Amino acid sequence: MIVCVTLNPCLDRTLTVAPWRPGDLVRGGTLREVAGGKGNNVARALARLGRSAVPATFLGGEMGARCEVLLRSQDHLDPVVIATTSTTRAILTVNTRGTPLQTAFFDPDPEITEIEAHMLARVVEKMLDGRRAKALTLSGSSPAASTHELYRDMIGLAQARDVPVFLDTYGPALDAVRGPWPSVIKINRREAGIFLMRQDPTDRDLWRLLETWSGQGVKAGLVTDGANPVLVMHEATAFRAIPPAIQPVNPIGSGDCLLAGLVDGWLAGLDPETWIRHGVAAAVANALVWDSGAIDAESVARLVGDVKIEKC
Numbered sequence: 001m002i003v004c005v006t007l008n009p010c011l012d013r014t015l016t017v018a019p020w021r022p023g024d025l026v027r028g029g030t031l032r033e034v035a036g037g038k039g040n041n042v043a044r045a046l047a048r049l050g051r052s053a054v055p056a057t058f059l060g061g062e063m064g065a066r067c068e069v070l071l072r073s074q075d076h077l078d079p080v081v082i083a084t085t086s087t088t089r090a091i092l093t094v095n096t097r098g099t100p101l102q103t104a105f106f107d108p109d110p111e112i113t114e115i116e117a118h119m120l121a122r123v124v125e126k127m128l129d130g131r132r133a134k135a136l137t138l139s140g141s142s143p144a145a146s147t148h149e150l151y152r153d154m155i156g157l158a159q160a161r162d163v164p165v166f167l168d169t170y171g172p173a174l175d176a177v178r179g180p181w182p183s184v185i186k187i188n189r190r191e192a193g194i195f196l197m198r199q200d201p202t203d204r205d206l207w208r209l210l211e212t213w214s215g216q217g218v219k220a221g222l223v224t225d226g227a228n229p230v231l232v233m234h235e236a237t238a239f240r241a242i243p244p245a246i247q248p249v250n251p252i253g254s255g256d257c258l259l260a261g262l263v264d265g266w267l268a269g270l271d272p273e274t275w276i277r278h279g280v281a282a283a284v285a286n287a288l289v290w291d292s293g294a295i296d297a298e299s300v301a302r303l304v305g306d307v308k309i310e311k312c
Contacts, residue, residue, distance in 0.1 A: 001132045002263060004043035005124060006057040007150060007173070008109060008143040011067050011090040012036030012292070016097050029097060034291055035067040035075065036091060038140035038168060041253045044075050044293030045260035045282065049300065051267070055079040056124055058112055061087030080127070082120045086110035093252075109143035117146040125157050133158075135263050137166045138182070139256060142173035152176045164266060168259050170194055181217045184266075186259050189225040206231055207238065207312075220262075220272075222279075224255055230280055234272045237311065241280045244306035246287060253292025258283035260293070261300065277307040 014032040043053035059067050059081045067088055071079045089107035096102070127133055136158045138151045151173050158165045165182035167174075170191035192209060193201045210221040210233035223231040227248075230241040261282025265275040281303035285295040 001127075002043075002046055002051055002053045002135045002137065002267075003124060003127050003133050004039040004046070004053050004055050004137045004139065005120075005151075005154065006037035006039030006055065006140050007112075007120075007147045008141050009035065009037030009040055009057045009059060009064075009067055009088055010107070011063045011070075011088060012093070013090060014093045014095055014290075016095045019096055019099065026094075032291070033066070033070060035070040036292065038253075038256050039137060040067075040071065040075075040079075041256035041293040042137050042139050042168075042260045042263075043077055045253075045257045045286070045295050046263060047075065047077060048293065048295050049260060049264045049282070049297050051264055053077065054127070056082075056120065056127065058082050058084045058110070058116060058120065059088050060084030060110065063090050064088035080123055082116055082123065084110060084112060084116050086112065109141075112144040112146050114146045117144075117150055121150055121153055121157075124154050128157055128161050128163055131161075133161075133163050134267055135164050135166060137168070137259060137263060139168045139259065141169065141171055145172075148172040149176045152178070155182050156180050166259055166263055166266075168255065179216065181213070183218070184220045184222070184259075184262060185213055185218055186222045186224065186255065186262070188255060189223055192223055203231065207233070210238075211236075222258075222262075224258065224283075226251070230258075230276075232276055234276070237272070239273070239276055240310045240312055241276050242308040242310070243280050243284050244303065246284060248287040250290045250292075251287040254283040254286045257286035257293060257295055260295075273309045274304070276309060277304045280307045 015028045016030045020026045043055040046053035092105045094103045159180045166184045167182040168186045213221045220234045232239040261279035265278035285299040
């Protein structure tokens with residue numbers, strides 16, 4: 001079992017419309033709903049790769065109830081849910097038919113109480129105590145002050161039980177992590193810039209960050225940059241992973257699939273270069289489909305050989 005935590009889930013709705021301009025009355029053609037949030041995407045991808053994944057998250061109100069239904073009926077997952085008094089946010093993505101244009105509208109983040117935050121921490125601790133957890137993933141932003149330190153606390157819980165932790169976050173949740181450190185940290189260039197307080201970090205800035213994390217005990221750190229090469233520091237060895245050129249369908253969620261691929265490869269005991277290729281191939285496979293995390297193992301396996309690895 002792989003426990004996949006999301007602090008800020010959402011009902012992810014995609015409305016496909018004809019070309020439009022602001023001020024138009026726009027009628028939707030199709031509406032697609034999935035249970036969103038980065039950890040839910042990771043769990044969905046892991047399940048597609050043949051792993052047993054359990055989402056653990058906050059859900060509240062009608063939007064939260066809809067997310068739980070979708071996780072169970074559409075994704076065939078069995079989520080562990082902490083009910084919240086605040087309603088789960090929705091994200092509406094307007095996809096303009098026949099163009100690559102997408103516009104996303106985000107609801108405000110929900111308020112999570114201290115009691116609700118404590119309940120999620122205790123639930124995750126119980127899941128780790130069951131000795132069935134093979135890995136813990138911590139994904140996405142922190143919605144409220146009460147949740148900013150949850151990832152830090154969960155890293156400590158997992159480390160005490162020798163469970164590897166895969167972290168993908170930014171902002172206050174990442175700032176709060178000052179030890180113990182996760183096994184793997186994945187971040188994108190923009191998020192790294194926020195962490196470093198640099199608007200446009202250079203590759204040198206990013207390598208220094210990865211070297212710092214490596215010196216603090218992080219076994220592997222990765223910085224992604226869309227379709228550009230991924231910078232990787234694996235046990236003090238630097239790599240650059242170059243994904244193949246593709247015509248993307250929807251790149252949203254590719255970072256989550258990269259993390260899922262890394263977890264899958266870690267548990268399979270892959271060597272470092274193959275492990276990196278496997279993760280990047282999962283990210284590319286996601287960009288070739290519409291729904292975040294809707295990858296399959298065969299597609300990932302076909303793409304692994306197209307990912308180039310350079311030692312730096």
